[in-house]
Each structure stands twice: as C-alpha cells, then as structure tokens.
Amino acid sequence: MILLDGHSLTLDALVAIADGRTPVALAPQALTRVRAARDVVDRAAQGDAPVYGINTGFGSFADVKIPADSLERLQLNLLRSHAAGVGEPLPVPVVRAMMALRANVLARGYSGIRAATLELLVECLNRGVHPVVPARGSVGASGDLAPLAHLALVLIGEGEAWDSRGVRVPGASALAQAGLTPAALAPKEGLALINGTQASTALLGLAVAEAERLARAADVAAALSIDGLQGSMKPFDPRIHEARGFAGQSIAARNIAALMAGSPINASHANCGRVQDAYSMRCAAQVHGAAREALRFARAIFDVEANAATDNPMVFASEGDIVSGGNFHGAPVALAADVVCIGLTQLATISERRSERLVNPALSGLPAFLTRHGGLQSGLMMAQVTAAALASELKTLAHPASVDTIPTSANKEDHVSMSMAAGLKARRAVELTRHVLAVELLCACQAIDLLAPLTTSPALARVHDLIRDHVPTLDDDRPPSHDLAQIAELIASGALERASAVVVN
Secondary structure (H helix, E strand, O other): OEEEOOOOOOHHHHHHHHOOOOOEEEOHHHHHHHHHHHHHHHHHHHOOOOOOOOOEOOHHHOOOEOOHHHHHHHHHHHHHHHOOOEEEEOOHHHHHHHHHHHHHHHOOOOOOOOHHHHHHHHHHHHOOOEEOOEEEOOOOOOOOHHHHHHHHHHHOOOOEEEOOOOOEEEHHHHHHHOOOOOOOOOOOHHHHHHOOOHHHHHHHHHHHHHHHHHHHHHHHHHHHHHHHOOOOOHHHOHHHHHHHOOHHHHHHHHHHHHHHOOOHHHHHOOOOOOOOOOHHHHOHHHHHHHHHHHHHHHHHHHHHHOOOOOOOOEEEOOOOEEEOOOOOOOHHHHHHHHHHHHHHHHHHHHHHHHHHHHHOHHHHOOOHHHOOOEOOEOOOHHHHHHHHHHHHHHHHHOOOOOOOOOOEOOOOEOOOOOHHHHHHHHHHHHHHHHHHHHHHHHHHHHHHHHOOOOOOOHHHHHHHHHHHHHOOOOOOOOOHHHHHHHHHHHHHHOHHHHHHOOOOO
C-alpha cells in the first residue's frame, strides 16, 4: 500500500502504481488538510466577492461573475468544454500515473476539493477504472487542461474509460461495474481536478525511469561490443574518470570495466600494440556518463513536481486566503523532458556507431555484416540500417519543445510551456533508443560467436547466453525484426541488466 500525502511520492512508487502492482490510499493527515481547505472554499462560494474559479468564469472569462445558483453548473461545464483532446489514447500505465499524481497534488490541501471526490479518484485507481485520455490537446499551461478534463469526466459518470477487463466503455458504466457512484461537483471542484501538470509529469516520470534502465543497458551493450571488436579496457581505468569528476561518467566506466573483467578475448590481444580505439569505444563512459547527468537533472525535476501544488487559485487554509498564481505552468517539466530526449539521443547515436563498426569489416576485422557467407547472405546489414534510421529520428526528437510557445485563450495565456509535447517526445525517444540498443546487442552477440573458440567475460557470457536463449546465432539469413523485438523486451523487463549481475545505476 502506497500512502499519498502530497509530500513523499517517489518515482519508484509511481512506477509501481502505474504498473498496477500496488494499491494506494490517502494519508490521514492529508484528508485533514483537504477538509480545512474545503471549508475556505465553501465560505468563498457563499460570499459575494469575486473569487477566480469559484464564482467567476475561467481564462479570459475571469471577469464574468457567475450567479450563486449556477456555481455547480459552472464546474460541470468546465469539464465538458475542456475535454477537447484528440489522437490516440495514452496507455493505461500513463493514465494510472496521471491519476496518482493528481490525487497526490490534491492531498496537499491547496486545491479546495472535497474529501469524497478525492477518495473517488483513489478508488477508481484501485479498482481499475482508467479514463480514456487522448494524448494531444495540451500546451502545458494552464496545466494539462484537456487531458485532465478527460480524466475528470469519468468521475462524474461521463466520458469514457477502460474498465477492469480493458474494455472501452462509457464512464458511467465503468464506475457502475466497479461499484462506484459518480461525483456531483461542488464549487471549484472541476477546476481542482484539471489545473496542473500531471499528464506531462506522468510522461516525464515514466520516461525517466525507462531511460535510467536504458543507460544501464547501454553500458552492457557497449561492453559486449568493445569485447567483440577486441577493444581495450584501458580507457575505463577509474583514475581517468576520477580526474574529471562526473559521477555518471565514473559509474559508466565502472560498469563497463566490471562487465569486461576476466575476458579471454580481451586477454588475447592485450599486447596487440593498438594505441587507441575509436571514440565510440574509447569515449563510451564519457558519453554514457553525460546521458546519466541529463537523467539525474530530469529526475530531480520530477521529484519536486510530483509533490508540488500546481493549482490555480491556491487555497491557504491557515490564513483563509484564496490566491491566484501560475504554478500550473509546465516549464520545469518541459525542460526536463527535453533533456531526457537529448540524453537518450546521446546513448543511441554512439550505440549506432558501434553497430556500424561491428558490421563493417574494414573497422572490425570480422566477416562483413557478421556472416560467414557474404554475398549469398546479407547477414545483419539491414539491422544496422534500422539503427541508423532510428538514431536519425531521435535527432529530430532532441529538438526541444520547451523553446516553443503560442498564445491561447484570447491572449490571456500568452506564454505556454509545451510540456505535454516534450513528454510525448520523451516517451517516443525511450522506445526508439531501446531498439537502437537492441540492434547493437544483436550485432555484438554475433561478433562474440564469430570469435569462438575465444570467449567473453563471465558477466558478458551471462548476457550473451540470455540473449541466445531467445535469439539463436545467425547461421542463415532470417528476418531480424523478431530478434530485435525479443532483445528489446529483455531490455525493457530489466532481464538484461539482471543477467550481468554487475551493472549498477
């Protein structure tokens, strides 16, 4: 059970919630704060003074006063009008992460939501009621309004949801199947449900978690390639990396050195006279380390934003104040997601260069395209082309979304973050990088086979054996697509790094 208290939600906990492994509950102290903030909202709703989002319109309609008998209708109209998303639905794990993050923000007690509505959101999460949320329609300010509106519609028995069986049904049906009753919104509750960065932050958090796994897989792939290319271990001497001082670089160097330790292949050419390897081998730790530093930055942003109050207006219960501000602006999330894309592109582009060296006989000393029957067979020629195509696409994804802005809402919202676009790019970058690394691992394993009877290190032999359990040695041409999918799944599941038994983060 993971307790949501608005202050201590971690990335590991979010991943467990997104995967559906762990139920959630609200911390008692969070409910106390929520009720205190609600009392402030109720008093404001009963008064005559205009308070944004409670008895006024929204956005450029902020100066329009709403009659007391229309305040509930105001919140309902907000959800309906703002559910303007388009495109493919976000995957269920992303939606679950959104739900958990929004519940955690509400638990901070700055939103003015009723405890019962917040508890309904948590129960939907626990009972497998997952709103259908189109992926596009948010500019990341005032938060992720469209995605969160689609999420919130289900709480009032509207919109659509994936039920516990994974069937797309009307929101009311999904609630009924789960034994839940729709909420009837009170003043400010619609705004409390949709004003924040939780769609963007969900994408960021899950991308960071996957990207950190890819950084570890990249170390494994690099070590296997360097051994297959009969490269030197000297560039991974810890003294080199300590002299520069980047923690990520030292971690990558330590991983690669530990993976290659005890390799008979390496021992066979230890005195070959080669002075320096190409950068894609010799600088692997420096490049992988730089990617790790990027991911460290992105994780730090996530850690803050996951437990941040991103509402507008914000309710300060102890003073009885309701104050308009701009915490919904997704600039930090957008920047972090862009940095994830850039870091992953570094991992992918250097991986693709190692794959090229493996298949190029002029650079590797191995049979062309890693087949003994070149000409009759093409071997892994096209696998490397696939890596090149993906690496090139990643370079376009690395162009930052966060530098863009476009005015919306009659120029009231005249600077926006594009955090949702950045988050979607980061999710795509994870997928592409995983497959680029799969190409390198496929080629590197084939290189190790071609070097027999020499063998690789014990750690890399375990990795090689795991891959060979799913992907046989290439003796005759076959479609590599299935092989790459198998290796990508080994990366995604963490099986690859577990097999090595030496890789650390």
